[in-house]
Amino acid sequence: RVRKREVPCRHDINILTPCFLSIFESLVPTKDEIVKQEQLLFSLRNLVTKEWPNAELHLYGSCANSFGVSNSDIDVCLAINNSELSKLDILLRLADILKSGNLQNVQALPHARVPIVKLMDPVTGISCDICINNLLAVINTKLLKDYAQVDKRLRQLAFIVKHWAKCRQVNETYQGTLSSYAYVLMCIHFLQSRKPAILPCLQGMKVTYKAVVDDIEYSYYDQVEKLHNFGAHNKESIAQLLWAFFHYWAYKHDYTKDVISVRIAGSISKHAKDWTRRIGNDRHLICIEDPFEVTHDLGRVVDKFSIKILREEFERAADILQYDPNPTVTLFEPY
Ligand code: CTP
Ligand code: MG
16 A cells, blocks of 8 residues: 555546546436426425425435436425424325325335435436435535535546446445445545645635524535636646545545544544544544534444445556556446
């Protein structure tokens, strides 16, 4: 590992950029798909507000944070203030409402880590998960979307990384690998750390956006249209960045000492967060701090087996970009 820490990127890496950009373009959802998502949200809103006039439905996750690839499911959050019904009652009632509203495969999963109702809309063919009052997810969705608007390389990099993770089967939290949300945070942190930086630290700037959830205030700078030149001093291409991203996670990140943090645009020591040992099921073998729920390590799902798989995949990806004659194909070969 140490031996490869300082290798420079191959000199002709830039010839790969057009190919990676066309892979990115092929993953972006079509206009038609976006329209269908909006149609579905519209009909869900109709159904829900008939029962609960003050309830709101928010999109979150990849369909709203601008990191969604084509043909993704959509994630919806029901925001409801109802003191009479428990969360479980709301979930079950919601499932009944949806069943009576022409939606298919409606299924309440009250015991999931995040309780949800799943459904499929036969009109648009889109599947959807609805959670209840998970408003922090709506706020972190906005944060990711705002970061994406600062520099277009973030979205390009994250799409390719997510695509790679799906092809290589390292995007499955139930198998101990990382969520898409974690990969996007890794990309943001990485671009914040380039020299010169490609992304700013929105949570470290003047506050222009505030939201309160459960009496806690969350805030950051969201006037991103004023930052569209932020990364202009850095001319790195998407191929260079992709290589450097994998090289960082393969050979440079200090897994024993460091926690990456988008909130501070840098690293924090595991010691300072008391994430140095296993606590309950949280093993902290790769540490990614949630930007708002700072006690959440998005790497907590990773165990002693999956950390090995993940690190080998980072090394494989870095080495392919460095040495393989046909990297834009080999990188995505199914696991
Ligand atoms: N989320 C979260 N905390 C986590 C995981 C997810 O708050 N530990 C929220 C985030 O708002 C995230 C959303 O749930 O955007 C959906 O998470 P995930 O399925 O990982 O990501 P998507 O962006 O929806 O990716 P995909 O395209 O793979 O569905
Ligand atoms: Mg999703």
